[in-house]
Structures are given as C-alpha cells and as structure tokens.
Amino acid sequence: MDDPALNLLAEDYSLLTDLYQLTMSACYVGEGIDGRRASFELFVRQLPHPFGYLIAMGLEQALEYLEQLHFTPAQIAQLRATGLFERAPETFWTLLETARFTGDVWAVPEGTPIFANQPILRIEAPLWQAQLVETYVLNAINYQTLVATRAARMRDLTGSDCKLLEFGTRRAFSPQASLWAARAALAAGFDATSNVLAAFKLGEQPSGTMAHSLVMALCALQGSEEAAFSAFHRYFPDAPLLIDTYDTLEAAKRLAQQVKLGKIQLSGIRIDSGDLVSLSQQIRQLLPDISIFASGDIDELEIVRLQTAGASIDGYGVGTKLVTGSPVNGVYKLVEISDIPTMKQSSAKATFPGRKQVFRRVENGTLVADRLGLATEAPEAGEQPLLQQVMHQGDRTLTRESLSTLRQRTAQNVSQLPASARRLDGAIAIPVKISNSLQQLTQDVERSLAASYV
C-alpha cells in the first residue's frame, strides 16, 4: 500500500475511475476510433422519491477535474504492471502520456432545478476522453446534487429567517464527502457549516455550539451544569448553550433566573433530544428573547412536523439526513458518435438519442413548461435554453462562481417552481414535453437499430 490513509493527492484523480473506462479506451485506440467526436449526457432517469425537482450542483468540481486531468509516468507504469493491458496497443500508452482533456462541456448552471431525462451536463470530446471521465463526473454531480436538493427544500420550507446549520461531518461518508456536502448545502441556502476545514476552503466562517461532553466533563470536575455554562461563556460569550445533557427544563429555568438577575447574557440555546415541540414552547416562555436551536435527526419532514405542531424554533442543526441516504442516481450515456445519434434500448433503461437542450418557459415568475429538444433546435418565443457552454476545447469558459451567487440563483429558481413541485411529499415534477424533432429522431434511431438485427 502506497498511501495507507487513502488520502487523495491532486495527481491521484486520473486513476479515480472504473477499470473499464481504461480498458474501453485502449480498445478505442486499437480500433482507431479513440479520436471520434462523442457526446455523452448526464441525467437522471427519474427523480428520487420524494423530490419534485433536483438542484444541479457539483459542476465546479467536475470542471476542475477535467482541467487537471493527466497521467504521470508512475501511474502509467502501475497500469502496465497489472498485466491487464497486455494486448492493448502500444499507442494507448503514448496517448496517456500526453493526455489532456480537450473537449467541450455544456451544462445547466449550478443551482438550477432539473427534472427527469434533462441533461445536467453534456461532454463533447474525443471518444476515449469522454468515456474516461464518466466515473468522476458522475461522482461529483450525483452527490452534490443530492445535498443541494435537500438543502434547497429545507430552506424553501423554513423561509429565510430560520438558521440552517450543516452539522453532518461525523456522519458523512468520508472526510471529502463532508467537504462536498458543506459546499452543496451552503450553495443551496444553508447559513453555515460546523466543519472548520470546509468553511476555510469555501471562504466562510465556521459555526457551532457546544457538546454534551463539555457539560459532562465540567459537571464532574466543577460540580454543576451551571459551572459548565459559565466556563464556556467566559471564552465564547455569544455561543448558544446545549441544555439537554441532564434535565432540559431544569437547565432552562436556572438560566432564566440568571438572565433575570443579570448574571449572564444569553444569545441562544440548543436542544438535541426530547419532545422538541413542548420543550421549545416552554423554553420560549422562560427565555423569550433568545434563539432556540434544535438538532438530532432533523430532516424536511421533521421540520414541517415541528412547525405544524407549533414548536418555537429559530434554527436547526442538520446532519445525518442531509449528508447521507439514498443517492441521486445520475447516469451518463452516449448520445452521439461521429454525428450519428445513438441510444440504449435496455429494458426500462432506454435513453433519448442525440445532443439535447432543455427549453424552459418562465411566465410571471413561475416555471410553466419545460421542453426537451435537440441542441440544434432554436428556442421558441419565451423559452430559455438551460444548458450553456462552460468549457471550450479543454479550457473553462465558466469562471468559478461564488457561493453567494449560487445561493441567490438557487433561491430565485426554487421560488419560480410551482407549489406542486415544492411539496415535501407527493411532489409533482414539471411535465417535460419532448419536442417533435426529438420524437422523430428517437423513432428514426429505433428503426435503424431494429434494422441492424435483420
């Protein structure tokens, strides 16, 4: 093992791919078709339950990967040493030695709502390059799109006054997942992350309260929960106090008394267990002027339940159910090769052929219709094409966007969705109309594929 910690080095990323991307590339070289112009599109076949939309996210990481893609001599030697490529053409190795990504990329802007079968991204590149990058590009976009969608739904239902804090690092699926989750959550409307490294890398201020362990340690050493609270406030006077280590209401009552006597200044408290509805209401009565934060298995449905039941909560710390769970199952499919449109006909997994564009119609601030057409079609009056060119011949044409740009875009886009798509459960996605040209092309390709079996 070269790297026991399974750390990722910047140069590692070219090998962060499925083996078959490399074996297929070698085959393309052998067949002399590696340079053929190929277009692949990334999309979901259906929206994951219970989402009525997805917020596209992760393009930035995909572009950075494409820009930096190259193979080191050591990596090439490692690949050769597997023995798996014994019959691969020697020119395959020559290709890898100088390989760079030289293709074009089209994508919907991060923060855009998308629906089933709509391309989030299209890569047009020499066949072997477009093939090789599949694994990483899917990895980047699938995960951040999941987190961004959840974050956008939570922000949508809480309104802008509620504090939404990303607390998921301990449950995220690896350290890097925690960084990507923090980015996607902040870009889609969260206020802050507790992850110090993520906050620094994103140019943000990290956020946090205190843990039960501090209360327990100071209670054991200094004799009381109040001692723990006082100690923490000596150094962090604005920090919310976590009051549910032993008896939540008892702690709130004592704090209320101290506030009344002017002994402490209290900006907020956090509760992480118990009946959050009744506790928050009782705490509000005792401490009317402070912020009440709740945490512990919070998700969209729990927030709605708490709101409906009349909980008095000013902010949520959201972890597990933001950063883990069922994935967005984006796929990446060949839609055109050397100007020949292609499609897959596998049972229940058929795809639309050809390079496509999404034409979106927003009227009076509401998204009223989406049309999936060919990239060569012109928009009809009032339609906006969603996919924009973000990379040209391997060079980015999209400059990096700030988190605040993404936050604003996400918020504005979500506000344009009809209420039916924004429902937390039983949401109904915007119906996607298939353009006449795309319908025609689909029939033509089906017919020609059928003919190839005659």
Place this chain on the structure above:
Amino acid sequence: MDDPALNLLAEDYSLLTDLYQLTMSACYVGEGIDGRRASFELFVRQLPHPFGYLIAMGLEQALEYLEQLHFTPAQIAQLRATGLFERAPETFWTLLETARFTGDVWAVPEGTPIFANQPILRIEAPLWQAQLVETYVLNAINYQTLVATRAARMRDLTGSDCKLLEFGTRRAFSPQASLWAARAALAAGFDATSNVLAAFKLGEQPSGTMAHSLVMALCALQGSEEAAFSAFHRYFPDAPLLIDTYDTLEAAKRLAQQVKLGKIQLSGIRIDSGDLVSLSQQIRQLLPDISIFASGDIDELEIVRLQTAGASIDGYGVGTKLVTGSPVNGVYKLVEISDIPTMKQSSAKATFPGRKQVFRRVENGTLVADRLGLATEAPEAGEQPLLQQVMHQGDRTLTRESLSTLRQRTAQNVSQLPASARRLDGAIAIPVKISNSLQQLTQDVERSLAASYV
C-alpha cells in the same frame, strides 16, 4: 477559496473537525482542565435496521489520523483570524503549536461483529485531545463499518464461490468515499473493486467488464453489436461481455453460435437490466460454461430474491446499495474524566458510565453470549475481552493489518454468529448482558447526578 477542488491534503486533517471541538478545547485550556485524563467511547445506541450485527471497520484510518495529528502555523493563523477565539486564553495557541496526540486507544479488531452499546473504540487521553478527535474518528468508523457490514452480509449469503465485485464509485459520496468503500468491502469479503485508484492504494488488482457506451459506439461505427464484442475481445479476451444494450437474448444466441463455431472464446457475460431470473436461466442454457454476472441495484435482499427464484448467476456487481444509504449512527461519549465516571441522561439517549470492556463467549464455534462490563473486570472462564490496546501514548501498538487478514477474520467471525443474527430481515442481535458492576456503577452515577440538582 484556497483549494477550489476541495481536495484534501495530508496536513488538512487537523481542521477536519467541528468548530465546537476547538472552542471546547480552548475552554478546557482556560479552565486548566485540558490535561485531565478523559475516556471517550464510540458505540451505536442501536443496530441500524435491518442489521443483526455490525462489522467494525475503519480503525486503521482512525489510527493514522491520530498518529499524524498536528497544526501548522498557517492553520493556527487561520483559526485566529476568524475572530471567534478572541477571548480564548493565549495558552490555547501555544498548545496547538506543539500538539500531538499522546493518548491510549483501545479497540475491537477490524472485522469483529459488534452490537448496540458495545464500544468499538475507546480513547483515553488529555481531555482536549480526546475531544478534538471525535469528528474524524466517527467519520472514519461510521462509514467503513456500514460498508463492511453490508459486504459481510452479502458474502455470508452467497457463499465463497460467488464473485462479489464493488462497482460503486460513480454513486459514492465523493471520491474519498469510493476509496473507503472499496477498502471496507474488500476487507469484509468482496473479491475486487472496479476503482483503479482504490485497488492500487490497497495493493489489489482492479476488476471490470465493459459499458453500454462501447457497444453503442462500435455498433454505430462498425455496424453491429458483434463487431463491438469482437473489438473488445481483441484487446481483452478474458473480459466478460455486457449483452443487454439492445436485446439480451438475441445477443446471447449469437454469442452461443459463435462459441459453437469456435469463433470466440467467452469467459463470461454481464446483464444489467431486465428479468435477471429468466434471462440468466435462458443464457445458462445457451452458454452453459460461462460465468454470468448481474448488476443494477443489487443488494442483499435482491440477491436472496434472485437465488430463491432460481436465477443462475455466478457473480454480482454491487454499487449504489453497498456504498450509499442510511448511515451507521455511531456516537462518541465521555465515560470518565479524572477517574470520575460520567454519563448522559438526555431523553432516550442515556449512556453507560465508565470505561468498559466487552466479554464475548464463543462455544463450539458459536457466539453464545456477550457481557458488557467495566474495563477493570476480569473475564469469566471462557470469555474473551474484545477491546485491545492499539495505541500507547500516541504510538501505535497495532501494526497495519493486511486485507487478507481482515477478510479471514470477518469470515470467521460471521460464521460464529447464530443464524438469528445473520438473517437478512428480522435479524435478532445477540443479547448484551450488563455486568453487575456496570449496573451498580450506572445506579451510583445516576444517584450522584440527581444529587447535584438538589
């Protein structure tokens, strides 16, 4: 943004923590208790549904993190620049400058089945260090334990002849998640991963077949699916062919004919869609001597369904449902400080106080009973203590274990579990008996906490 790709550098890991670990540490320094000996234990409150056991995994990454922990001057400057630590004692920064992890670690070996409330790991260290490392240690162990448990369950139900291949990279929650998932899956019984980087870092051979895109591209350019198969076999004659791009049975029939005519040598095929039961049976009739691999939303329940329905499948490519989903919700709780046992009493989240040990009794090759006791208790006759010391004063005492060691340990351990715990659904965990001493201590601590409110 310093590092746009959100890559992780080796030195980044000290900031890969929740802000409150650092603010609490600063508070401990201010109160003069940062050096007090503290013991934290990592465990799950309950087994995640539908598991009847968990396979502990991720200790290796946790130990590597602990060994390497340090803060660079730049990181300390970044922390200061947040302004959040304005009132923190100056000695906090002095502490960070020379900080190393100097504690002891006790843990169950990777590959060991564990149950609710049993410590997977205990850290005994100066309070601030034991506090600071919580976030990373949970991150490392929660995720790998999830993947290892799933992998062990799949291996258990398929038996050793079935090929289990880890194909999850495109759906994993970040690139690093794909590396950790590959490690945990291989350690718990999978045969191989498709992830090239993971395989190389783990000293393994990557594995893979081919994708629909190759069939589609070559079909478009060379006119037929057979041309695609021939092309791929020219360079990778042993590679299984993916035969469901257009018409699975049609492809199998043509291949059978070519095999019969001696035109190709075929070792295996993969199907990724359709009715896997009837397709695999029909393919077996056409091509009796080849390996049939299935992929596409495979998990434990789907494997059982296929087996029960009489599918003829020799191996599975498992992705999404191995590497994503609901997490293992491990927690990390203070159990002792300066020889004073502590516990949390939050509603439904109470913990057992004191440093603990798991005493396991295996009779005639079957795990018959677990007893959760105090670390100071002696094992009874026939009991084995599970937690072993793996780090002493910051130095590892456990040398890195090979994947094959972990595979063997996992397989042997799972074979010792009673059938009730190995059930895929409705599994029943081993009942964990609480020792008399631990019961007594729990009552004592509860009483003393109650007294502190009088």
